[in-house]
Amino acid sequence: MPRYRKHIWAGDVYECEEYFSPRAIGKKYNRGQNELLTSEEQKERNLKIARRKLSRLINTNFKEGDLFITLTYRERLTLEEIKRELRNFLSRMRRWRKKKGLSAIKYIVVTEKEDKREHHHLLINAMDITLKELSELWGLGRVMISQLEPGGDYTGLARYITKENVKEYEKRWTTSRNLEQPKVVVKKLKSVKPKKRPQAPKGYVVVESSEYFSEDIGAVRYLKAIKIGGEDYGAGKEKEEL
Numbered sequence: 523m524p525r526y527r528k529h530i531w532a533g534d535v536y537e538c539e540e541y542f543s544p545r546a547i548g549k550k551y552n553r554g555q556n557e558l559l560t561s562e563e564q565k566e567r568n569l570k571i572a573r574r575k576l577s578r579l580i581n582t583n584f585k586e587g588d589l590f591i592t593l594t595y596r597e598r599l600t601l602e603e604i605k606r607e608l609r610n611f612l613s614r615m616r617r618w619r620k621k622k623g624l625s626a627i628k629y630i631v632v633t634e635k636e637d638k639r640e641h642h643h644l645l646i647n648a649m650d651i652t653l654k655e656l657s658e659l660w661g662l663g664r665v666m667i668s669q670l671e672p673g674g675d676y677t678g679l680a681r682y683i684t685k686e687n688v689k690e691y692e693k694r695w696t697t698s699r700n701l702e703q704p705k706v707v708v709k710k711l712k713s714v715k716p717k718k719r720p721q722a723p724k725g726y727v728v729v730e731s732s733e734y735f736s737e738d739i740g741a742v743r744y745l746k747a748i749k750i751g752g753e754d755y756g757a758g759k760e761k762e763e764l
Contacts, residue, residue: 525711527720532704533581534674534749538720540711542740569684572694576630577680578704579697583628584645586672590679591644591656594663604633604640607662608696614659615646624649631696632683643683645670674748675729722747 530537599607608631616627628647633640648669657665670676684694722728726747736742 525713525716527709527711529707529709530578530704531706532578533583533585535578535581535677536723536726536747536749537578538743538745540716540720540743541736573677573680573684576632576684576695577675577677579701580630580645580676580680581674582704583630583701584647584670584676586670587648588670589644589646589648589651590668590670591646592666593642593644593660594665595640596663599640608633608642611660611662618651618655618659619649622649626700627698628700629698630701632694633696634683634685645679719743720745725750 525540525542528539528541530539593611595604595607612627612629612631619625619627625647630645632643634643635641651667653665653667656667670679720731720743722745726749728745728747730744730746732744734742734744
C-alpha cells in the first residue's frame with residue numbers, strides 16, 4: 523500500500539502530513555466508519571477540517587498590520603437582508619479604498635450568530651482608517667477594529683471566528699477572489715514505514731508533532747512548524763484529529 527507525504531506552505535507556516543493513499547484505504551480501513559459517527563461527532567469533525575482550511579488561507583494572505591474587524595447589527599434582519607447588507611458594505615469599502623489610492627481589497631468574512639444576533643468577522647488587508655470612518659461606512663450597528671499581531675500563525679484567530687456553528691449559512695466563510703491559495707506538494711514515499719519522519723525546513727521551528735487516525739486518509743503523521751520569529755495568534759492549542 524503506497525504512502526504519501528503532503529507538504530503545505532501557508533505564509534510563514536509549514537505543515538506536513540504523511541498518510542496512506544486514499545484509494546487504498548478501502549483495502550484496510552472501512553470507509554463505512556464515518557456512518558458510525560453521531561451527528562454531533564460529524565459536526566465537530568467537519569468543523570475541525572474547516573478550521574484547518576481557514577487557518578491556512580489566513581496564514582497565506584494576511585500578516586501583521588492587516589485588520590480584524592467585527593460588524594454587528596442593531597436590528598434583527600433576515601438572512602437575505604444580512605447577505606445584501608454585507609455585499610453593500612464591501613462595495614462601499616472598495617470605493618473608499620480606491621478613493622484613498624489603496625490596493626484592491628482582500629478579505630475573508632465569517633458570519634456568526636450569538637444570542638440570536640448575527641455579526642460578521644472580517645479580515646481585510648491593511649489600510650489607515652479610523653473607527654469613526656469605519657462606523658460610518660458600516661452604519662448598521664457597533665464596530666470593533668484591531669490590527670493583527672506579529673507572528674506567522676493565525677490558527678487561534680481562525681478558531682475564534684468559527685466558534686459558532688450556524689446551520690442556516692451554507693458557507694462557513696466568504697472571500698474576495700484575489701486570495702492566494704496555500705502551496706501544496708504531494709510526494710510518494712518509497713517505504714510504507716519510512717524511518718525518516720517529517721522534518722521542518724531550515725529556518726523553521728516545530729510547534730506541533732503528532733500521530734493520529736483519520737477517517738479519510740488512515741494513519742497520519744503530522745508536523746507543523748513556523749518560520750523563526752513567528753508565534754500563534756491567541757492562546758491554547760487544539761489537537762486536530764480528523
